[in-house]
Amino acid sequence: MTRSVGALVAAAVLALLTAAPAAAHGSDEETEARVEVLQAIALIVNTPDDSHEIMEHIEQVVDAPDHEGVDLALVQEAEAAFEDGDLTQARELLQSSIAVSEDAAGGTALAAAGETGTTMVLDVDRPGAGIDGGDIVLLVLSAGAIVLGVLLGWRFRPADSVRRLRHRAGTAEGESS
Structure with a gap:
């Protein structure tokens, strides 16, 4: 009995000592461009007044090491539109930069919001407050x-x-x- 308890305690201690601490937020170099685009879109939808944070995420898209699934030309157009103050155009361009994918025929297809695996960010729902x-x-x-x-x-x-x-x-x- 004491051997099995001792072995269990030793295994637990060994597991805790050898486990690497998990980083809650990785470094900026490890962030994927696609994630940064999604975060920028979410900020445009939910906190459009936070222009500094939105611009930071848009700029980090270019600096990200993994650009797979992101059209950088559209991101740069979105950055220009955002700097001009056109949030709607910036959001549409950012959404297009991750939603466009090449299909088997060589054309482009936009992902639909109902399809599994799509990354559409919907507008904030503001229900009416009155009684009708x-x-x-x-x-x-x-x-x-x-x-x-x-x-x-x-x-x-x-x-x-x-x-x-x-x-x-x-x-x-x-x-x-």
Whole structure:
């Protein structure tokens, strides 16, 4: 028993000592260009006022060692559009720089958002805050259903309550014993 516990402790210590620490964020040279493009697109969609951070990610695309799957010419056009203040054009160009791929026929095809493995970044969904006619109809129908349920429960309630039935059962047992 002590041998197996000792072996288990030794294995755990050895595993902890030899394990290399995991880096939460790798160095800038290890970042892929495709990831930087996706981060730039996400920043344009979610925080369009953070121009410094967006520009930093666009510039890191060019500096990344792995440009596979990224059209650098479109990234440079997106950078120019961003510097001109056209966020929509910059986003479209960045999306095109990673979405365009050569198919078997030699043409280009854009990835569709519903396909597995695509990297489309959708606009932020900002639902309406007001109550419209459909909401009012649902509220009225819900209130009507609640009132109807209370009325039907009152109308079809049993003649005797649970307390009265228990009292009768208790007195009936007392009489029979």
